[in-house]
Amino acid sequence: MKLLLMLLFIINTLFAYEGHNKWIGVFAQSKSIKYTDQKLYATLFWDDFRKKVKENWKDGYDLTSIKYGNGKWVGVFSKGTGFKDESFHSAGTWKHFRPIVLERWKSGYDLIDIEYGLGKWVGVFAKGTSYKAQSYNTKNKWGDMEAIIKNRWKQGLKLIDVQQGEAKWICLFAKGSGFGRQTFSSRGYWSQIYHKIDQMWQKGYNLTQLEYGVGKWIAVFSEDAKFEHQRLSFSDDFDLFVKKFDQNIKDGYYLIDLANGF
Numbered sequence: 001m002k003l004l005l006m007l008l009f010i011i012n013t014l015f016a017y018e019g020h021n022k023w024i025g026v027f028a029q030s031k032s033i034k035y036t037d038q039k040l041y042a043t044l045f046w047d048d049f050r051k052k053v054k055e056n057w058k059d060g061y062d063l064t065s066i067k068y069g070n071g072k073w074v075g076v077f078s079k080g081t082g083f084k085d086e087s088f089h090s091a092g093t094w095k096h097f098r099p100i101v102l103e104r105w106k107s108g109y110d111l112i113d114i115e116y117g118l119g120k121w122v123g124v125f126a127k128g129t130s131y132k133a134q135s136y137n138t139k140n141k142w143g144d145m146e147a148i149i150k151n152r153w154k155q156g157l158k159l160i161d162v163q164q165g166e167a168k169w170i171c172l173f174a175k176g177s178g179f180g181r182q183t184f185s186s187r188g189y190w191s192q193i194y195h196k197i198d199q200m201w202q203k204g205y206n207l208t209q210l211e212y213g214v215g216k217w218i219a220v221f222s223e224d225a226k227f228e229h230q231r232l233s234f235s236d237d238f239d240l241f242v243k244k245f246d247q248n249i250k251d252g253y254y255l256i257d258l259a260n261g262f
Contacts, residue, residue, distance in 0.1 A: 018190055021070045023241040023260055024234040026207055027253035028227040032178075035254045036080035037061075040245055042072045042238065046090075046118065049073040053088060062086050063124050068117020069260025072238065076255050084128035085109075090120050094138070094166050097121035101136070110134055111172060116165025132176035133157070138168050142186060142216060145169050149184065158182055159220050164213025179208060180224030186216050190261070193217035197232065206230060212261025229253070 039061070041052050053063050053075065061077035063086065068074070087109065091097035101111055101123060109125035111134060116122070135157065139145040149159055149171060157173035159182055164170070183205070187193040197207055200221045207230060209220035231253060233244040245255065 019262055020236040021260065021262055022190065022234050022236045023069065023074075023238055023258070024210060024232060025241070025245060025248070025255045026210055026257040026259070027231050027233060027248045028206070028225075028256045029229040029251075029253045030227045032226040033254050033256075034080045034082060035078045038064075038076065038078045038249055038254050040074060040076060040242055042074045042242075044071055044073070046073060046120070049075060057086065062126065063088060063113075065113055065255065065258045066115045066122055066124060067258045067260050068115055070238070073117065074238075074258065074260075076258055078254070081126070082128055083126040086124070086126045088122060088124045090122045092119055092121075094121060094168065094170075097123065105134065110174070111136075111161075114161055114163045114170060114172060116163055121165065130176045130178060131160075131174040134172065134174045136170060136172045138170050140168050142169050142218070145171055146184075153182060158222070159184065159209065162209055162211040162218050162220065164211065169213065177222075178224065178226065179222035182208075182220060182222045184218065184220045186218050188215060188217070190217065193219055194232070201230065207232075208257070210257055210259040212259060215262075217261060227256075 043049050056077045061079055062081045062083050063075050064078040065076035089100045104125045109127055110129045110131045111123050112126050113124040137148045152173045157175055158177040158179045159171055160174050160177055161172035185196045197219055205221035205223055206225035206227045208222040208225055211218045235241040
């Protein structure tokens with residue numbers, strides 16, 4: 001009876017969030033994560049966000065994840081990343097953002113996170129990552145991207161980031177991620193992708209990327225990610241999400257991916 005009530009509570013909670021804009025944090029606990037501290041910052045204004053990034057750099061924090069959603073720019077700042085240097089750049093169209101990525105690669109930087117919001121592409125670049133090589137692909141339809149991903153796997157590359165914007169999907173690949181065999185799943189509803197994540201956890205996979213775009217949730221799962229434990233925290237109330245974030249940090253978990261969707 002208690003198990004049934006617990007299951008009903010979980011199901012009702014999931015459906016209560018269905019169709020609502022929600023913030024989702026993918027958290028992990030692992031000795032392989034070298035972070036010593038982590039915090040969130042949110043603002044409505046891009047110029048404020050840029051200033052905060054530079055302030056945090058001075059305080060020894062790196063920007064490890066960026067997300068735009070529900071009118072907010074949100075940054076995840078971490079200490080202990082091991083990065084030797086970091087920069088971030090933006091452009092209004094993919095046509096103008098693409099040359100920035102290529103120039104940063106030539107300068108020895110790796111692209112660690114990519115985001116699209118308010119008509120703007122934003123890339124976070126760092127030196128001192130584990131990546132050995134990077135590449136990306138773009139497709140207008142997710143269905144057309146699936147064959148590309150599988151071909152990249154055959155080339156020894158792993159899928160490390162997924163982003164949707166400007167009517168296209170962007171997939172970022174890299175060697176040296178440390179991930180083993182990968183698989184991915186797409187679902188139209190949050191309750192469906194949540195159920196799939198639970199199934200994959202039970203099979204021994206780690207959730208390494210979660211993204212929402214044009215009515216579709218994309219989850220990327222990896223073996224050998226070296227996460228001892230993982231958990232999801234989500235809420236349609238950002239202030240409540242921040243409280244859950246703080247509690248996860250107290251519990252010894254760090255945020256490895258931030259998502260926003262419906």
